[in-house]
Amino acid sequence: QVQLVESGGGLVQAGASLRLSCAASGRTRSTYPMGWFRQAPGKEREFVAAITWSGGSTSYADSVKGRFTISRDNAKNSVYLQMNSLKPGDTAVYYCAAGRDYSRRYYSGNYDYWGQGTQVTVSS
DSSP states (O other): OEEEEOOOOEETTTTTOOEEEEEESSSSTSOOOEEEEOOOOOOOOOOEEOOTSSSSSSEEOOOTTTEEEEEEEEEGGGGEEOOOOOOOOOOOOEEEESSSSSGTTTOGGGGEEEOOOOEEEEEE
């Protein structure tokens, strides 16, 4: 089992920045591709960003491209999501997840382990 714990969420004004962190513990291995998803009230969970185990490749949803940056530190078993120029539309619960296959990074079913989520609220 792998446990994932997100942190760093909060209430900010539009245009501000936040950095989310996700700490992994348990039977971790650095070869997992990692992803961030989000779910707004009344909406389905959606892909935000993903990163390969080496950090050499990253992928983003069009809605966050150019504003969000995903990174990882395998020595610390951690993955991060730097969010800049936040918009009210970014308001959601953000989840990190450990996946199996980077080629299927957009699909939530690819991810075996999920954190409990951290709330991000952006006011206008």
